[in-house]
């Protein structure tokens with residue numbers, strides 16, 4: 001049921017509310033106002049700044065000059081400010097509470113990082129500035145590269161990829177270039193045209209492989225959630241370009257046979273791409289280079305803090321083995337007697353580079369934050385990051401496993417605890433319902449229905465930055481909800497969320513009939529300059 005509030009907008013239906021019996025008259029709730037689209041504000045004649053009328057400047061645009069208003073909403077400065085602050089209040093943030101999204105590594109972003117990133121020498125520079133004027137920024141990139149190579153035990157790193165998925169693209173393009181150089185390109189007589197990907201892989205892995213032109217072949221998983229070595233052996237051959245394996249994998253488990261996996265892969269003449277999104281679990285403890293990895297992206301925005309998930313851009317530097325280093329994309333930082341410079345063009349040292357992945361040099365602000373995070377932790381601190389992340393996940397697993405069913409009960413997990421929906425059988429509550437009820441209790445849901453190999457998956461990653469008190473609050477809420485589900489309080493789940501700014505959405509309709517463009521309502525007077 002939908003009602004109209006006094007300002008004529010539909011409010012969210014409240015008919016089946018649990019505790020919230022009286023819909024408000026305005027759509028606002030407890031000091032939080034209902035928020036319109038910015039285009040629905042009614043102040044079209046207003047402007048936040050007062051500029052003098054231009055005097056007699058003829059436009060250079062000739063016939064192309066704009067004739068009609070372009071329909072920008074007119075807002076005063078406080079109105080514009082309030083609009084965006086109100087919208088931000090409708091979102092969850094890592095600065096508000098635990099953000100237990102598995103695979104995403106949503107950790108606290110120390111304010112020190114932000115302070116460093118705002119230093120004018122890093123934030124106010126331009127990528128086309130003469131290199132002699134940005135020596136400090138180049139040195140920072142060089143330092144970051146040094147520590148990424150040191151932590152991973154790899155000889156080279158491409159800094160420019162702008163996310164994990166972009167890093168995968170970088171790694172697979174380097175692999176493709178290396179096979180091409182060896183006479184096994186995709187259009188050669190003896191093409192290596194397959195990439196092997198385990199069934200539990202993140203969706204970006206097969207998507208990247210397909211995008212680069214490879215055929216994706218799935219590798220089966222064992223009952224205890226690891227790569228099935230026999231299946232891997234059966235599928236490896238002289239037509240395989242690479243395997244893509246996440247370690248720890250997306251079930252939150254360390255691939256016990258990782259050395260065997262890399263040995264078999266190399267024996268078959270293929271490269272080992274490691275999805276490094278879960279590096280948080282092993283940073284300072286395990287060097288991927290020692291495991292035989294040829295290329296691995298590092299999500300700076302996961303392992304090394306830096307805001308993400310709607311909070312900011314990402315960065316996905318890729319470390320490369322000796323074999324793949326010559327194919328790294330430009331640019332990279334070189335240091336010499338007269339300071340630092342960027343190797344930017346194919347030719348000379350960069351002769352085999354496959355080109356550039358993006359304009360300019362990557363996400364400078366993320367580089368600063370990541371290096372600030374590394375240096376403030378030190379080597380002992382980074383090792384403790386991994387240890388505490390794993391400890392926290394195991395604490396959650398241990399305290400929930402009597403009520404909820406762990407997907408892989410045997411042994412400890414790494415940095416994330418994975419449950420399936422076996423424990424919800426017979427309750428008429430689904431993983432989705434449970435997640436929505438968590439929102440009512442003030443908690444952002446965990447990752448749901450991923451990895452795909454686990455039925456009704458609930459993947460919880462607390463990260464090292466949650467204290468025992470915070471974990472206990474989360475665990476108590478989860479336990480109370482689990483008990484409510486088992487006690488048959490189905491309505492609490494089916495209608496949830498009851499207390500959020502928006503109620504349960506029709507996700508199928510949203511996917512099938514997305515409304516991607518706002519159109520002005522008939523007869524509205526939208527004419528602001």
Ligand SMILES: *Cc1c(COP(=O)(O)O)cnc(C)c1O
Nearest residue numbers: 103163164165202204275277314
């Ligand atoms: C996050 C993630 C990715 C993709 O990284 P983005 O930075 O989001 O592009 C790939 N694989 C796994 C396992 C991930 O968790």
